[in-house]
Amino acid sequence: MDPSKRQKYVLVTGGAGYIGSHTVVELLTAGYAIVVMDNMCNSHLEALRRVERLAGRPVQFFKGDVTCVSDLEKVFSLYNFWAVIHFAAIKAVGESTRIPLDYYYNNVAGSLQLLRVMKNFNVKNLVFSSSATVYGEPDICPVDETARVGPVTNPYGRTKLFVEEMLRDLCNSDPEWNVCLLRYFNPVGAHPSGLIGEHPQGIPNNLLPYVIRVLQGRSPFVHIYGSDYDTVDGTGVRDYIHVCDLATGHVAALKKLDTKPGCVAYNLGTGIGYSVMEIVKMMEKVTQKEIPYKIVDRRPGDVAVCTADASLANRELGWYPTRRMEDMCEDMWRWTRKNPMGYDGQTLLDEDEEDDDDSSNSSNGED
Template structure:
């Protein structure tokens, strides 16, 4: 069986999802995209199509927990495989709204699985998170490292992984490729796509960019007393373009073997908060003032990936570094100081 030609992308309007749509369109896939736009905007698809030079096949505005609306999408299209991004993903948000996170992420995944099964679709690429490792140590962490999630978002991702593993153990027709990406950042090199969250940014890079633009006076550095080389938290920052390439390559490997297969996505190199500030200052030509702030609940000292397993299996490896991340993130922010506001909106295909 050849690689799937029609792919349903859940959460395709989000940061990683929108970049993945470009990569899949570039490689000839037909796309069906569903998103509820709770942390994204349909305006992004004007840019996706501009970069790819192709129209997205079908766009549906719906919450994947709405089983009837999701089923109608599968009724209207022949779906070969699903790439699943749809989730709420803020660590701090999950600490304040744990029930909402469990409901959204777990119910969304189980509803998707039930709907896939009813329509004879059994191939899935699941976008998980390196946060499932929690406070497992500085690493590098490989796929055999025990999961120790420390916040509701990470726990919800881990529970979804267990559900998927159980499905694969009991139904041999399923193949699930679970990609645990670490700290995804950066932007499309065109400057047309990037990280544009609603409200106050939760991740480091958008906050640094806001300071570089002069919209924030100082960057709060949450925790300066970690056991790291400069006292600030270390993460494995992987460029979004490397991340989406891994998701695209995963589609080529859905027929390798049935069952559940888990792979880390990362660079294998950690950068501290102060390292990122220095790299972004260089990329933007702007000094980034910062101030010490207390540690945040759910944060850990360091989390760095060992991604050698996916290199051995598929030949994929991250080829960009934190300087590339900062350069491209700054280009997007400089060209789009208000994010996607003002982009032309293409009429959407409603899911209800």
């Protein structure tokens, strides 16, 4: 068959991960033909099995690594791709300061290999999973896309900025390329079904997964870094976005590629800031459990308030987040109750089991 007449697919690298799996649900629901490529270093096949259950459609999966040219060439030879959504990366800020070469290799070199293979197969449409960390310490708030990028204070953030710069150079060199750079603020929550959610490896770096860890009795208390900021209660304020809203942003960006936008960056956030203490109190309300915490010194580089101006995504992508902070906390807690060991348990607990034996799945935060 003439390759041009074959069904056109979207390649989703890292599609078995946290944001990737939620996006795959939305893509399948929207009718896209997709292929997930993942090396499974920080993800789980069980996530894709549950994605199939949610979407009512099979997921075509190819195990491979974006740093491996032969893996990329094989998957591009098997399918007729018209676009790529590129999630594949490692993403822990703290870890990136300890093993920076791993981050540059996986995130930067992996992206470079992907782009070279895309070019060779004449696939020039890309949605890139970037991050608000590219802004460094923002000079304006709310942060819009005109804000200065950098200097970035950690290797993880620098890898995202370097790939953004690489993509801008690529688009400037060849106008056939079309790229949407999606700068996430703070993704949280889980699918409201409780079937898929975040499965962090090791000790989480982000606030809500750490709160969950404390609720499960796996850590004694939540660290709150600084209580003397000029905010509603002295604790830092951030823009949290539900992972399902983030997922719909990727579908909207994929549609935008059809309009040949060139290379354009979009913030994905709600524009609403919540303080650390407000998050803790909301989780206490949702779980009906007390969450122990300890106030410690500020961390270097932390700012008092950082929220997104996502009006460009609202206007140009027709994308609007719909979930509230209470939804984010409720969905995250539902995921935790149904999957106390994440995907490692693989046995999905139903609501009756949770209600009958709640103490086996969570604790009041005390050791």
